[in-house]
Amino acid sequence: MSQHAVITGVSRGIGRAVALQLAARGVTLSLLGRPSEGHEATVAACRARGVRVGSHACDLADPASVSAAARGLLAAEGTPTVVVNNAAILERGRRVQDIEPDEWDRVLAVNLRGPFLLTRALLPAMLGAGRGRFLHVSSISGTIGCPEMAHYGASKWGLLGFHAALSEELKGTGLLSVAILPGSVDTEMLEKTPFPPDMTPEEVAGLMVFYALDAPSAVAGARVEVYG
Numbered sequence: 001m002s003q004h005a006v007i008t009g010v011s012r013g014i015g016r017a018v019a020l021q022l023a024a025r026g027v028t029l030s031l032l033g034r035p036s037e038g039h040e041a042t043v044a045a046c047r048a049r050g051v052r053v054g055s056h057a058c059d060l061a062d063p064a065s066v067s068a069a070a071r072g073l074l075a076a077e078g079t080p081t082v083v084v085n086n087a088a089i090l091e092r093g094r095r096v097q098d099i100e101p102d103e104w105d106r107v108l109a110v111n112l113r114g115p116f117l118l119t120r121a122l123l124p125a126m127l128g129a130g131r132g133r134f135l136h137v138s139s140i141s142g143t144i145g146c147p148e149m150a151h152y153g154a155s156k157w158g159l160l161g162f163h164a165a166l167s168e169e170l171k172g173t174g175l176l177s178v179a180i181l182p183g184s185v186d187t188e189m190l191e192k193t194p195f196p197p198d199m200t201p202e203e204v205a206g207l208m209v210f211y212a213l214d215a216p217s218a219v220a221g222a223r224v225e226v227y228g
Helices: 013-024 037-047 063-076 101-129 150-169 201-214
Strands: 004-008 029-032 053-057 082-085 132-137 173-183 224-226
Touching: 004 013, 013 029, 013 037, 013 082, 013 201, 029 037, 029 063, 037 053, 037 201, 053 063, 053 082, 063 101, 063 132, 082 101, 101 132, 101 150, 132 150, 150 173, 173 201, 201 224
Parallel strands: 004 029, 004 082, 029 053, 082 132, 132 173, 173 224
Antiparallel strands: none
């Protein structure tokens, strides 16, 4: 059975690793994100593996942009069987009293509003097909508090709440939702924190590919913590 995965945030880190590993499995890809050298490099690397790859410019914080990207990928690559809500930003170094409201809004717009908008845009087609999996990349910061990153933590806690509610709504539809909660992954984002890396993006991606393609449907609603 053919597979088609939509992935956000593929310019580097976990998103890039997931895209490459899914390409190695022969999965058709729709890669969403802002135009950048990193994004285009991932698109080229996936195409070099011989799979069909669509590249769709998208501002995940903008409802109109997300809707347009969803329409474009549905027309070009078809209904997805896997959606990986991976894109996120981290702005660290400010305590709560010093975080500006627009900074707070910017982090939550990408990290929480974005997954909602993309899921919402693709759900009708996937429900019509009667199959599909949503993978949401949350974080250990969605279970513990970390100083000077309240907006990031709030977005990741919120993503877990969204995942839990979505899981309940998907019961009996043939679709399911899984949340992945990595700890310290060796990425550019981690460099903004005081935490040392405990695992590679490729290790996390390997687990995510399992949940995307191979895990039984009994994993519906799972929250998978990956500490390394």
